[in-house]
Amino acid sequence: MAFIIIGVFHPIVIKGEYYFGKRIWPLFLVAGIVLIGASLFIANNMLSAIVSVTGFSCLWSIHEIFEQEKRVKKGWFPGNPNRR
Numbered sequence: 001m002a003f004i005i006i007g008v009f010h011p012i013v014i015k016g017e018y019y020f021g022k023r024i025w026p027l028f029l030v031a032g033i034v035l036i037g038a039s040l041f042i043a044n045n046m047l048s049a050i051v052s053v054t055g056f057s058c059l060w061s062i063h064e065i066f067e068q069e070k071r072v073k074k075g076w077f078p079g080n081p082n083r084r
Contacts, residue, residue, distance in 0.1 A: 002053045009057045009064075016061075017068040018080045025062045032058030 016024045035055030042048040072079045 001050050005050070005053050005057050009061055013061050013064045013068055014077065017065055017072065018078070019083070021083060022065050022069050025065050028058045028061045028065070032056065032062075 032055045035051050035058060037055075039048045039052035039055060042051060068077065071077050
């Protein structure tokens with residue numbers, strides 16, 4: 001499940017940066033904190049692990065949003081012409 005979650009977050013980061021730029025990072029911060037906090041109260045170990053990995057992936061996405069902005073500036077990914 002961890003690999004699937006990480007794989008799902010890759011396009012989320014790319015599309016998030018494309019449509020909203022780096023200003024979307026607070027959404028990832030709040031979601032990450034909420035999910036990691038919620039995982040502490042889930043009794044089922046498997047579900048708790050899945051929720052915590054999702055929360056950490058949200059927090060890691062903050063770093064990746066800023067890296068994605070650099071990738072767009074290098075021309076590795078298309079920039080959103082309507083956003084600028």
